[in-house]
Amino acid sequence: MADLNPRSTTYEFMGPPGAFLISFGVPFMTYLLYFGCSEESGGCPPPLQSIPDRFVEALSDKTFWASLWDTEASLIYLGWYAFCIVAWAVLPGDWVEGVTMRTGEKKKYKINAFSTFLLAMGISCGYIFRNGPESFTFLYQKWIGFVTASLVMSLVQAFYVYASSYRPGALLALGGNSGNFIYDWYIGRELNPSIGPFDIKSFNELRPGLILWVLVNMSMVCEQAVRRGGLENVTDSMWLVLAAQTWYVADGLYNEPAILTTMDITTDGFGFMLAVGDLTWVPFVYSLQARYLVFNPVELGPLRTAGVVGLNLLGYYIFRDANGEKNAFRNGQNPKNLKYFTTSTGSKLLTSGWWGRSRHPNYFGDLLMALAWSLPTGFDTPITYFYVIYFAVLLIHRQRRDDENCEKKYGKDWETYKKLVPYRIIPYVY
Incomplete structure (x- = not known):
C-alpha cells in the first residue's frame, strides 16, 4: 500500500497550528453562540462584541462547568445515534457504487437516509400529537447537554478512526498522511473508515446530525407553542424557518447518491473536522434562527x-x-x-x-x-x-x-x- 498511500507534502487550514486552533475553535464557537445569544444570558444583543463578554461572565460562574454535562441528554443523544445505525441496518435500501478509488475498486453505499428521515419524522410527529408540544421541548431545555454529548461523540469517533487507520491495507486520504498527529487526526487520515459494510463517513454526513437539525427545529416550534398557548399561535417566521430547512434536509436525503461524488466523500479523509462538523456544527449552529425565534418571536x-x-x-x-x-x-x-x-x-x-x-x-x-x-x-x-x-x-x-x-x-x-x-x-x- 506504500505506493497508494504517499506521504502528504502540503497542508491546508494553515497546517498543524490551524488544525489545533480549529479543533478548539469549533466547540468554543458553538458554546459561544449559545451563551452570547440565548434567553438565559439576556437575549441576543445587537453588538457582536458583547458575545465574548457574556462568555467570560459564564466562565466565571461556579455552576458553568457543571452545566455543560447532562447525563439524561447524553443518554438520549446516544439513543438517537443508535436509532440511526439500526435504521441504516434494517430499513431497505439500494447498494450504490461510488467513484473509482485509487485501488481501482468502487465502494458500495447503502442508500436509505430518506427512509430514516421519514421514520424519525413519523415517530416524532406521532409523539407530539399524542403527548402535546410540551413533551418535545427537551431539545431546547437541555440544549447545552446535547451539544456536549455530540462533541464527545465527535471526539470518540475522531480518535477511533485515527487509530484504526494504522491497520494493514487501509486506504489513506492523499491529504491526511502528513505524519503529524494533530493535523492528520483533524483532517482525517483514512479515506473511507468502515466497520464491515458500514461506512462511517457517509453515514455521519447525512443521518445523525442532518436529521437532528430538523428535530431541533421542531423542538423550537414546540417550545414557542407552549409559551404562546398552542401550535396555532406559533409565528409565521418560525413556521417559515421550519418549512424551508426541513425541505432542504429532505431534498438532500432524497438525493443521497449525489453526495458520493462530492469532495467530502471522494477526497477528504474522515477525522475530527468532518465528525464535529456533521454531529455538532450542523444541528446546533444551523438551527440558530429557530432557537432565536423561541425567545424573540417575529411576525x-x-x-x-x-x-x-x-x-x-x-x-x-x-x-x-x-x-x-x-x-x-x-x-x-x-x-x-x-x-x-x-x-x-x-x-x-x-x-x-x-x-x-x-x-x-x-x-x-x-x-x-x-x-x-x-x-x-x-x-x-x-x-x-x-x-x-x-x-x-x-x-x-x-x-x-x-x-x-x-x-x-x-x-x-x-x-x-x-x-x-x-x-x-x-x-x-x-
Whole structure:
C-alpha cells in the first residue's frame, strides 16, 4: 500500500497550528453562540462584541462547568445515534457504487437516509400529537447537554478512526498522511473508515446530525407553542424557518447518491473536522434562527413572508437545477445539449447552462437559501446572520480547494477552462 498511500507534502487550514486552533475553535464557537445569544444570558444583543463578554461572565460562574454535562441528554443523544445505525441496518435500501478509488475498486453505499428521515419524522410527529408540544421541548431545555454529548461523540469517533487507520491495507486520504498527529487526526487520515459494510463517513454526513437539525427545529416550534398557548399561535417566521430547512434536509436525503461524488466523500479523509462538523456544527449552529425565534418571536405578515419564500425558492431552483445538470452529465446524459470542454486527459467540463455561468452555481443557490433562512429573524441583531457569513466563507474556501485540485489534475487545460467560465460562484460578481 506504500505506493497508494504517499506521504502528504502540503497542508491546508494553515497546517498543524490551524488544525489545533480549529479543533478548539469549533466547540468554543458553538458554546459561544449559545451563551452570547440565548434567553438565559439576556437575549441576543445587537453588538457582536458583547458575545465574548457574556462568555467570560459564564466562565466565571461556579455552576458553568457543571452545566455543560447532562447525563439524561447524553443518554438520549446516544439513543438517537443508535436509532440511526439500526435504521441504516434494517430499513431497505439500494447498494450504490461510488467513484473509482485509487485501488481501482468502487465502494458500495447503502442508500436509505430518506427512509430514516421519514421514520424519525413519523415517530416524532406521532409523539407530539399524542403527548402535546410540551413533551418535545427537551431539545431546547437541555440544549447545552446535547451539544456536549455530540462533541464527545465527535471526539470518540475522531480518535477511533485515527487509530484504526494504522491497520494493514487501509486506504489513506492523499491529504491526511502528513505524519503529524494533530493535523492528520483533524483532517482525517483514512479515506473511507468502515466497520464491515458500514461506512462511517457517509453515514455521519447525512443521518445523525442532518436529521437532528430538523428535530431541533421542531423542538423550537414546540417550545414557542407552549409559551404562546398552542401550535396555532406559533409565528409565521418560525413556521417559515421550519418549512424551508426541513425541505432542504429532505431534498438532500432524497438525493443521497449525489453526495458520493462530492469532495467530502471522494477526497477528504474522515477525522475530527468532518465528525464535529456533521454531529455538532450542523444541528446546533444551523438551527440558530429557530432557537432565536423561541425567545424573540417575529411576525412577518403576508408580504414579507412571500418575499422570503420567493428568495428561498429561487435559491433552491438554482441549487437543484445546477446539481441536476452536473449529475446527469456525469452519468453520460445531456438532455439540455449543454456545451462542454474536453481536456487532454479525456475529461469533460461543462461550459454552458448553469455551469457556464459560474464554476460553482450550486453554491450561489445555497447562499440565497441561507439568506432566506436568516431573514425571518428580522434585523434586531446581526448574530442570527452568522450562518450566512460562515457559509459564504466555507463555500469560498471549498471553491478554492476545488480549483487547486482541478489545476493539479488538468494542468494547462484548467487555465483554458477558466477563460471559458471566468466566474467562481456568483455570475458577473465573483
